[in-house]
Amino acid sequence: MPDAPATNMNMIEAINDALSVAMERDLDVTVLGEDVGYFGGVFRATAGLQKTYGKTRVFDTPITECGIVGVAVGMAAYGLRPVPEIQFADYIYPALDQLVSEAARLRYRSAGEFPMPITVRSPFGGGIFGGQTHSQSPEAIFTHVCGLKTVIPSTPYDAKGLLLAAIEDNDPVIFFEPKRIYNGPFDGHYDRPVQPWAKHPASLVPSGHYTIPLGKAALVREGQDLTVLAYGTMVHVALSVVEELGVDADVVDLRTLMPLDIETIESSVKKTGRCLVIHEATRTGGFGAELSALVQERCFYYLEAPVERVTGFDTPYPHSLEWAYFPGPIRIGMAIEKVMKD
Amino acid sequence: MPDAPATNMNMIEAINDALSVAMERDLDVTVLGEDVGYFGGVFRATAGLQKTYGKTRVFDTPITECGIVGVAVGMAAYGLRPVPEIQFADYIYPALDQLVSEAARLRYRSAGEFPMPITVRSPFGGGIFGGQTHSQSPEAIFTHVCGLKTVIPSTPYDAKGLLLAAIEDNDPVIFFEPKRIYNGPFDGHYDRPVQPWAKHPASLVPSGHYTIPLGKAALVREGQDLTVLAYGTMVHVALSVVEELGVDADVVDLRTLMPLDIETIESSVKKTGRCLVIHEATRTGGFGAELSALVQERCFYYLEAPVERVTGFDTPYPHSLEWAYFPGPIRIGMAIEKVMKD
Amino acid sequence: MSRSNLPPLRLHVPEPPARPGEEADFSHIDILPAGVTPRPDSAADSATMRDLAYGLVRVLDDEGNAVGPWNPRLSPDVLRRMLRAMALTRAFDDRMFRAQRQGKTSFYMKSLGEEAVSIGAAFALQRDDMCFPSYRQQGILIARDWDLVDMMNQIYSNKGDRLKGRQLPIMYSAKDASFFSISGNLTTQVPQAVGWAMASAARGDTRIAASWCGEGSTAEGDFHAALTFATVYRAPVVLNVVNNQWAISSFAGFAGAESTTFAARAVGYGIAGLRIDGNDALAVYAATAWAAERARTNHGPTLIEHFTYRAEGHSTSDDPSAYRSSEERSKWPLGDPVARLKAHLIAIGEWDEARHAAQDLELAEQVKAAAKAAEKNGILGHGMHQPFATMFEDVFEDMPWHLKEQSAQMMSERMRKWPKPGEGPR
């Protein structure tokens, strides 16, 4: 952590600060999206940026995700470093062709003539009673697409450092922000009072510029008996369950899903011999499948139990049954029991 | 196999026949897509249908995949049973929102008021020097989406029976047709002469109506030492490599990826203790990851070696290096050696 | 052309007439008087009526008279039913908005100021014409006499919710009212309406389709796909664009309103386009009836731009005072749709203030009674939801093994949380 003075921030503030630092340092950084300009975004992540950096660097756009990303690709071809926002990850699908066939492919198909330094920010995940179209976690669609990086922060400190690294990266990055923890970490106990970020050490965010390298996980808790792989909101839920159950576990916050920090994963699982993978996204074909496959491919002879997955169910995110859907402490607890059994 | 008279067909003919049988039996079955009408499709899969069933049941459409699927959703809401074609799977992305947020969700979000009996046909996969935009295998994007079924045939016989089952199914089905084997099975040896379908037993296609149930795999070869899971083109490559190497393997043609025939997979792996998963799609987050995860979750204590994946590489499908990219006999052979080692 | 002589390029960025703290200003909007915009035959070639896209169909003038060629000459009885439906919609919105503020549900969206748009249309369409609404056409359900309790059950996601608590509040689905399941994803319904209309025409049916989306939403690709399919096959469909001047915080200029009208989009595809006073229930009725006749007589689609104003916030999740002048609402030059229809009925001697006040009271009571009935089925987050196991229904027609396993997992989690028999929700 750099020596700059630090202040307590929630995740939105940290993201806003990262954007401001990036725009301050590099004239090419350009923000665009629905309601991001004058209003500062429906979650306020871009608040104040237009006022500071002007209307030709922070664009309110028409409501077309296809257009937002298509225009960002054109801006990147010009030489800018666009940071489009997709208002909710659930609304990223109309942009998929521009992301998959264009942003992700252009460096390759032009053999380097047109790199695409684009960072697509989007709030994702559930736990806010958003119903099926404000709660989705579509990261596995993007991790399957070669040429895209996928980054998911879990704290204000990480959010700022990772977002700055993503913006400075010369490849397209999907930056999913776990909206459930914008205002405070969430331990999965929806019926207990919400904690604000201020009480969490990782809400201390240095001012100015710093980056957290993409592709590096964080070992947020060390143990001997179990490796828990998680990202975003689920890092906090995992940590709390591990503490509650008193399991001596490594908890790995992946931070970047692509490229993945395979070294951290491998060395942890080889140490513990047991692995639990957690995500909120639907189970089948989720990123947990890839993690499970990789772990058993690379640590098979060290495993003492099957790699377990704890995930959202393979249904849309239901409005009233949100907490029955959410992979909370009970589901994780049952999985830990299972993976620790023999 | 029914008692109806059978003729030798290639896969295109079998698909065409299935469409014709479906349209003949059910006035609601409606075909639409780019160039599918007068011309009969760029691969001729819909040849003759417009002439027989008329211009208001077989539609040439504007070039908008979003519109094609959106209109199909509306037609299904009316009560029709639309069978849209997406000309190449590489061009399905503009339709993704209508597929994911609409077709896949409507039964659920309307609590059954608006079921979506839509079958989206699309040629997929490489091996025809189509370059990166005529070769993709995006099935894993769809298998991750709850509410969609995904079906991939590997023979003319299966193609007809599965397509009829898909059209009769009351849920949306993504029906990916491995275009490399439209005209003949392919053993992966690109430098040997191509075999026509006529010499293959599964090219004998009964006339009239029959279905192959969705969700049921086919054990296309029986053995004791290894389970190979494959679908589409890779079934033929797998079979040929297994024969060449003389491995005593079960080869499972999954046929339907969602819902998956987990029983067949489980009982085979529990018998053999070894498992190889093959697909042409890019590796990371491919459907092979889900298969690998499921197998180790359910058969962990039977496994004698890690589940191996043989896949396309995590790059776009390159034009000139097509055969270096394709998961062909050498790659599969090396994986078999590895999985059989100890 | 020597480039060094050229000035640097500049980017134009749209700017709304007024931001918070500034004086509301609609002087740039040219409001044509009622009665002046001509009414062509509904079978006329679209190429002969491009001007309509730049006109403004208005029937009710400032004195409450119904004037001009678009006057639908409705009976007082129909007028009163329309007024009642509009007032009921407003009363419903009012109560449900407050219910959200009281924590009884997660979300609500009002249609305040836009009631004429959906109710005028619903009266002009046949009840079995299929509607593909966006989230602000609750008025259609109300005009079609849909059960308020059913709507409220959906808003509360309670155990009476036919949609099994799955959808965000106000995302109704009512097949029996020919009202399609509302999507959270903007504008997907527009090509769907076209597809439904194509199917109806292909079958030789007589039912047509209609869709609604906001002016902001017209930017989505689905809108374009819909118009393209509609013009190619001359689908019997009425495509409504509700131009209420605002998306969330973005004014209509960010959807292209600075350069032309939204009705002009129709011109681009060679289909009929009408621009109408969306706060005038009679104009909405007349335009919809015209478009419906055009569709039903196989003369193709119509796009109607309803020029109106979103008098409230976008939803319960936003505060409009953060991005627009709070004066705007009162300065909106086309007035309030309920007040205008009421004034017309009074002007023709078929209504009076006392009856109106009595009706308002009655409707508030009706809504209150419905809310009480709905609350008996539960409010959000208090356990009176549909049974847990319903979560896994309707993903597919038949439940595959993996959903059965997941359902069992969920039930075992429930058992952990509420181990005693009879304890906890089911």
Next chain:
Amino acid sequence: MSRSNLPPLRLHVPEPPARPGEEADFSHIDILPAGVTPRPDSAADSATMRDLAYGLVRVLDDEGNAVGPWNPRLSPDVLRRMLRAMALTRAFDDRMFRAQRQGKTSFYMKSLGEEAVSIGAAFALQRDDMCFPSYRQQGILIARDWDLVDMMNQIYSNKGDRLKGRQLPIMYSAKDASFFSISGNLTTQVPQAVGWAMASAARGDTRIAASWCGEGSTAEGDFHAALTFATVYRAPVVLNVVNNQWAISSFAGFAGAESTTFAARAVGYGIAGLRIDGNDALAVYAATAWAAERARTNHGPTLIEHFTYRAEGHSTSDDPSAYRSSEERSKWPLGDPVARLKAHLIAIGEWDEARHAAQDLELAEQVKAAAKAAEKNGILGHGMHQPFATMFEDVFEDMPWHLKEQSAQMMSERMRKWPKPGEGPR
């Protein structure tokens, strides 16, 4: 309105003028004479020039004279350079088409009959104006004197291919010619061009952008997104729609041509729309110059519909005789662009048949020599490709571990296939 009195709905399905075996018929196309369509000031308000979308800008008349307000009055020298570029494009197409037929590559797409569209535009734009082409604007590269051998290396996916053999033939990328990487996915380039133009304007640059797509492709949502962004921000961009009457087997009616023009799409967004004779190089030049001036002086975007005819099959993968009358090409009322420019140069006494014939020979030789040079670098499928390891480059700027592992895997497969040192391609 009693519905039982109504006839059943019918669906209109577009029908091209002629199918195989039928007589070609373009009588429904109203061809305006050269010189009649007016030329407004390039700074004029788009609302004052909607008629242009239904006109037809033509400069060259049937006698080879350049007439009317759009005559760009080019010097004979420029005219000859344009003619040469068009003829060279044709010669290039001819040879590469045959190369595909000879099995030297997998795929080719000609621009026969449409050479004026790209070459007229390329001459009117500055060389550093950024072009976002579709797959049928090879003429731009040729007009910008791009190396033919470089283009052919790409077509052969050989070891000289700068794009490392990754792309299907003709999917060029040439940043140094301000020519964007061509996509296989239709119309994605159109919003990209708008984004590039927005960036240029935001930076106070003087370079503008231009894009091209086919009339069939206008149906894609990206097209709509592009026009919406372009009108909102008045982006300095020229959006070209090449209406060559056919998509693959689908005639322009399936993109909406029966109801209006493609230039009219511009009207829908309130931007300038020109409909021009795409087989008239001077009309293309003039319209592009007008639109470029409009953009460069901050008066916003222009959409140009190039009315032309695709004289060949869609690509080497299709046989047009299966879906259209083979007579069409010869009956196309706007003639052949090379013949027309040639006739003009002859008419003004600056060219003759003998020089033309000599030039054709010379260009054929030039192309032949280039092809020979390119073939030295290899043709598709004969092992003279870029090194295997290049497959894993440029997925990302830096290669992550999983691609390194996969690259090693591929190299070990190569070793299996060609175990002896020096054997096999690298």
